[in-house]
Amino acid sequence: MFSSSFAAVRKLHVFGRPPRLTKLALHTPKSVEVEFSDGSSFNFSAEFLRVYSPAVDSKIRSVGGEKVIFGRRHVGIMSAEPIGNYGIRIIFDDLHKTGIYTWDYFYHLGSNKFSLMRSYIKTLKQHDLSRDPQRRK
Template sequence: MAFSRRDIPPVELEFADSRAFNLSAEFLRVYSPAADSKIRSVGGEKVIFGRRHVGIMSAEPVGNYGVRLLFDDLHKTGIYTWSYFYYLGSNKFTLMRNYIKTLKKHGLNRDPKRK
């Protein structure tokens, strides 16, 4: 089965306490724990934009503590620990709302630039 970028399923995570989270590739890319995640500094704020249709090409375990994700924009330096995944899932709506507010504040968009 082939997926278009709009049909990419979210990453599904379930934890021992029975909490489960569905996190989109865009959300995970925007909140990458990597220091060099192709961030644009706007007014002193670091903002990632234009990643609405980013996909995850692969995921590789890093020890027992996390996962390295390779995104189709070739970002791959962040290691998502299980506790960071849990934090992201627990705060998904607040984090995404804040992200969208920051984009609007700086006149940026979730959609990639047209070529």
């Protein structure tokens, strides 16, 4: 048991890269599903991907020097474009389209999905913000 666990850890350190992407399915407007060669599979909501977009965007509120994206609970995915053989650009219905999601970034997001979402919700609560969009006056 110990030797196989050690071998797995050693393998990660030797290669230092996430496993190869084997499947990507776009389920517009709600989610993206990815699978990797190590058997990992992740399903990401549009909201989660929008909040953790790898691009800096003008629709972010700066609260005490911290950049916070809020009000994206109902954001949708309109489409996606391949970027080389390493990622995709996702176009959201709030017109955000500058983030490039690499396969490595998808693996990172999936491996840390629950802690990232908890952190996001905690940050919103700290700043008295909501996942829901602001009502128009």
